[in-house]
Amino acid sequence: MARSGGRMSGVAERTGVTATESPVGLHRVLAPAGVLPQAAQRLDTNPDIRPGEVRISLERLNLDAASYRQLSGKHHGDGDAIRAEVLDIITSRGKMHNPVTGSGGMLIGTVDAVGDQSPLGLQVGQRVATLVSLTLTPLAITDALAGWDGRGEQVPAAGHAILFARSIAAVLPDDEDPELSLAVLDVCGAPALTARVVEAAAARLGAAPRVAVLGGAGKSGSLSLAAARRAGAGTVGVVPTEAEADRLRAAGLADQVVIADATDPVALSAAVGRGADVTVVCVDVPGCEHGAILATAEGGTVIFFSMATSFAAAALGAEGLAADVTMLVGNGYVPGHAERALELLRTEPGVRELFGARLAG
Numbered sequence: 001m002a003r004s005g006g007r008m009s010g011v012a013e014r015t016g017v018t019a020t021e022s023p024v025g026l027h028r029v030l031a032p033a034g035v036l037p038q039a040a041q042r043l044d045t046n047p048d049i050r051p052g053e054v055r056i057s058l059e060r061l062n063l064d065a066a067s068y069r070q071l072s073g074k075h076h077g078d079g080d081a082i083r084a085e086v087l088d089i090i091t092s093r094g095k096m097h098n099p100v101t102g103s104g105g106m107l108i109g110t111v112d113a114v115g116d117q118s119p120l121g122l123q124v125g126q127r128v129a130t131l132v133s134l135t136l137t138p139l140a141i142t143d144a145l146a147g148w149d150g151r152g153e154q155v156p157a158a159g160h161a162i163l164f165a166r167s168i169a170a171v172l173p174d175d176e177d178p179e180l181s182l183a184v185l186d187v188c189g190a191p192a193l194t195a196r197v198v199e200a201a202a203a204r205l206g207a208a209p210r211v212a213v214l215g216g217a218g219k220s221g222s223l224s225l226a227a228a229r230r231a232g233a234g235t236v237g238v239v240p241t242e243a244e245a246d247r248l249r250a251a252g253l254a255d256q257v258v259i260a261d262a263t264d265p266v267a268l269s270a271a272v273g274r275g276a277d278v279t280v281v282c283v284d285v286p287g288c289e290h291g292a293i294l295a296t297a298e299g300g301t302v303i304f305f306s307m308a309t310s311f312a313a314a315a316l317g318a319e320g321l322a323a324d325v326t327m328l329v330g331n332g333y334v335p336g337h338a339e340r341a342l343e344l345l346r347t348e349p350g351v352r353e354l355f356g357a358r359l360a361g
Contacts, residue, residue: 030042060179082151198232210233211224269295285339304327
């Protein structure tokens with residue numbers, strides 16, 4: 001059964017609790033058979049939920065930065081063309097899964113129905129942000145994205161999404177602008193993992209580590225800088241332009257701000273100077289792998305948060321440079337990551353300032 005404001009789930013009503021329901025959503029995979037939802041070419045978006053599922057009434061999508069940049073570049077900033085392609089991806093695949101970047105984003109909406117065996121603890125009527133990728137979330141659009149001009153990462157949308165028993169969602173705080181909360185929660189894995197790695201580096205070194213964040217004025221970059229400083233690190237924010245450098249200096253999140261092209265390994269390494277003990281890549285363009293490795297001290301750690309990362313380039317680059325560095329994939333989930341990110345938003349004025357400027361466009 002599903003709790004849905006008086007409406008029963010058709011699937012649950014017909015079949016009850018069934019062994020065919022998978023907590024990771026295998027029952028929603030239409031093609032190819034046997035793969036997880038993220039790897040699927042198409043998902044089932046039927047609004048009738050199983051006992052372990054939750055249905056969300058959509059309010060807004062937040063496209064992954066690398067995905068939006070690719071789409072915008074492909075269509076030369078033509079908002080109508082961008083909107084049409086995003087709608088086509090969602091309609092044809094039953095999810096937002098950019099075939100070029102492999103990334104999607106996340107969403108906010110209102111809980112519309114809850115299966116009676118859902119372990120997520122959500123209730124009908126709650127406004128939530130999903131903390132799992134749109135690349136594995138069944139998604140149906142009913143308004144043709146008519147309220148979106150195609151010129152930004154946040155997409156007003158009507159329709160529904162389905163969460164599985166192993167999905168993650170956070171109830172939106174009542175005291176924050178939902179758009180701001182969405183932007184923060186979209187990248188909430190970055191500060192949590194950065195803090196964990198910085199704390200481990202400090203224990204290994206017996207001293208405060210030096211942390212370089214590529215893309216330090218962006219969403220994940222500013223949160224990572226704040227988390228690194230909170231964990232006791234010395235921080236270097238790397239940005240591509242003087243305008244971004246001015247914004248980052250004004251935010252006060254970095255001990256040092258440098259301007260460098262993250263895709264130029266030699267220039268980036270020279271700008272960072274003494275190798276960083278931890279390098280965090282938050283740049284939404286490809287080709288930053290070698291520079292990040294070269295800018296990292298021997299025995300240090302590189303965290304790749306950008307979905308534009310080529311992990312083959314990273315692995316082969318480290319080998320070719322004979323670089324003894326640990327390379328981590330930021331998988332987007334660390335226990336308590338949503339709460340940590342929102343706490344940084346509330347307590348670090350510089351983070352709020354940078355996010356606000358980005359949303360203002």
